[in-house]
Amino acid sequence: xxxxxxxxxxxASTVLALAASLTWCSTASAAETDPVHCESVQQASSPAATAxxxxxxxxxxxxxxxxxxxxxxxxxxxxxxDFCRTTTVDPGGVLSLGRLPDGHTCP
Numbered sequence: 400x401x402x403x404x405x406x407x408x409x410x411a412s413t414v415l416a417l418a419a420s421l422t423w424c425s426t427a428s429a430a431e432t433d434p435v436h437c438e439s440v441q442q443a444s445s446p447a448a449t450a451x452x453x454x455x456x457x458x459x460x461x462x463x464x465x466x467x468x469x470x471x472x473x474x475x476x477x478x479x480x481d482f483c484r485t486t487t488v489d490p491g492g493v494l495s496l497g498r499l500p501d502g503h504t505c506p
Contacts, residue, residue: 432483432497432505438469440482440499451494459496467495476504 441448444462451468452459459466467482474480483505488494 434475434480434505435470436473436479437467437482470495
């Protein structure tokens with residue numbers, strides 16, 4: 400099993416266990432971003448993103464939107480910033496929506 404497949408399988412198990420308690424909550428307006436480091440960043444149309452958003456009942460109209468999985472806060476400008484989170488599905492960062500940073504900075 401590849402690293403991505405193991406991650407996706409583990410993440411799916413975690414999401415299934417937490418799905419009943421998760422609610423959609425926005426952590427920032429569209430103009431604000433939180434710099435984070437994610438285990439994986441994929442397009443919303445990817446199989447993993449489609450499966451998890453479906454489990455959580457989240458419908459994304461923009462299939463080109465970027466989705467971050469397993470994201471944790473990072474300092475703006477730090478080398479490990481690889482995603483700028485604009486919205487999160489849960490406070491634990493299992494599923495976040497956002498965009499790529501400019502270098503390692505989220506303006």
